[in-house]
Amino acid sequence: MAGIIQNRRHGRPGVAVGIAAILTLALASASAAAPGQADLARVRAATAPYHDLATAQAAGYGAFYICTAEPGAGTMGQHFVNLAVLLDTTLDASQPEALVYEPRQDGGYRLVAVEYLVFAEAWDAEHSALPELLGHQFALVPSPNRYGLPPFYELHAWIWQPNPSGMFYEWNPRVSCDA
Numbered sequence: 001m002a003g004i005i006q007n008r009r010h011g012r013p014g015v016a017v018g019i020a021a022i023l024t025l026a027l028a029s030a031s032a033a034a035p036g037q038a039d040l041a042r043v044r045a046a047t048a049p050y051h052d053l054a055t056a057q058a059a060g061y062g063a064f065y066i067c068t069a070e071p072g073a074g075t076m077g078q079h080f081v082n083l084a085v086l087l088d089t090t091l092d093a094s095q096p097e098a099l100v101y102e103p104r105q106d107g108g109y110r111l112v113a114v115e116y117l118v119f120a121e122a123w124d125a126e127h128s129a130l131p132e133l134l135g136h137q138f139a140l141v142p143s144p145n146r147y148g149l150p151p152f153y154e155l156h157a158w159i160w161q162p163n164p165s166g167m168f169y170e171w172n173p174r175v176s177c178d179a
Contacts, residue, residue, distance in 0.1 A: 036135050039093055043114060043134070044159050046094035051111045051160075053101065056080055061099055065147050067177035074163075074171035076156070077102045077112055089122050091133050100156070103179035112161035112175055120151040131155075136168045 050056040061080040068076040077100040086097040097117045101109035116133050120140060123131055131138040131153045138153035156170050163172040 039134050040157070040159060043093050043096070043157065047096065047099065047111070047114055047159070050099050053080070053109050056099055056111075060084055064098070067103055068146070069177045070171050074165065074173035075102075075175040075177050076100060076115075076171060077175050077177070078109060079115065086117065089118055089126055091116055091118065091131055093133055096157075102161070102175045103177060105179050107179075110160075112172070113156055113158045113163075115154060115156050117152050117154040119149075120153055123153060134168070139170065 050059070050061070057080070060082040062083070064079045064081040067078040070076075079098045079100055081098045082095075085095055093116075096114035098115040099111060100113035100115055102112045104110055116131075116138065118131055118138070130140075133155055134157060136155055138155045141147075141149075141152050141154055143149065143151045154170075156168060158167050158169075158172055161172060161175060163169055163174065165171065165173065
């Protein structure tokens with residue numbers, strides 16, 4: 001303590017003051033990151049039962065479109081969409097509109113991601129800002145599109161398969177439709 005007081009007398013902040021400032025910044029950064037990690041943990045907990053496709057289907061998720069790949073960018077995988085969740089404009093991280101699976105060699109599927117989506121017309125009628133979830137803004141998919149859908153906003157979260165392009169990037173080069 002005497003060393004800290006002595007340093008203050010000379011007009012220089014003490015080492016302890018500098019360390020305290022660094023610790024305060026570190027704690028602030030950790031607490032700012034914690035909600036995002038906590039949200040992702042809740043999404044994983046909510047969707048863990050859907051590793052079993054039969055459980056997902058019993059919960060209302062059905063196959064939509066085909067396993068989707070983009071040459072040079074990666075794959076989205078096979079989407080299973082819950083129409084009841086899709087047709088409202090409520091966004092809930094623990095209840096994704098779509099589950100994304102990678103086809104396996106044995107004919108089964110492996111859960112790799114979740115996707116949140118909302119139709120643009122319905123969202124825009126009720127909101128003035130773009131949809132956002134898990135700290136990320138959704139991307140607009142205009143119409144016409146390969147899915148035959150009206151314009152919609154979407155956000156992928158690769159919570160079950162790491163994506164070298166980023167957790168929220170649309171395409172994952174580590175996922176394949178080639179099973």
